Amino acid sequence: MATAYLTPEEIAGYLQATSALIEAELAALGDDGSWHFEPNEWCANQVVGHLIEADKRGFAGRIREIQAGKATTSAWDQVQVAKERNDCARVTQSLWMEFMGVRHEGIVLVGSLTGGDLAKSIEHPKVGRLTVRDLLHEWVHHDRNHTRQLLQIAQERVWTHMGNSQKFKGE
Secondary structure, eight states, X not given: OOOXXXXXXXXXXXXXXXXXXXXXXXXXXXXXXXXXXXXXXOOHHHHXXXXXXXXXXXXXXXXXXXXXXXXXXXXXXXXXXXXXXXGGXXXXXXXXXXXXXXXXXXXXXXXXXOGGGTTOEEEETTTEEEEHHHHHHHHXXXXXXXXXXXXXXXXXXXXXXXXXXXXXXXX
């Protein structure tokens, strides 16, 4: 069954909830923000760095492009941007502060949107037409995908120390 569209106010609430979860997970990880449980998996710092870039380039960035009247947007190379950011080498608290600044600006932007803004759109070279409404809903979805990643990092961090409790997995 389909659900109703979320309002900008509801979207802002979800974005704030993500911020609270990320803050709590980073605080719990402490000095382990650059720990990798597998060589090809992101550490918490990389997850947060990706969220920063996604807010700036993909969500708030594209909404701002739409508001400015741009007809097309560009794709961005997420792997290359992550490599250039080198977030594994950064202090986790520094990334948290950068994220909070960018996220606050995004929440303010979302709060400023009117009903008439939601149907405005931009053309993306890979996926086609994107409306502001599409971007808002994807923003929530994208956040949840990466908060699951952060939760998995914590799970993997404790897994080897669980002893026989590992046998409870799946119950």
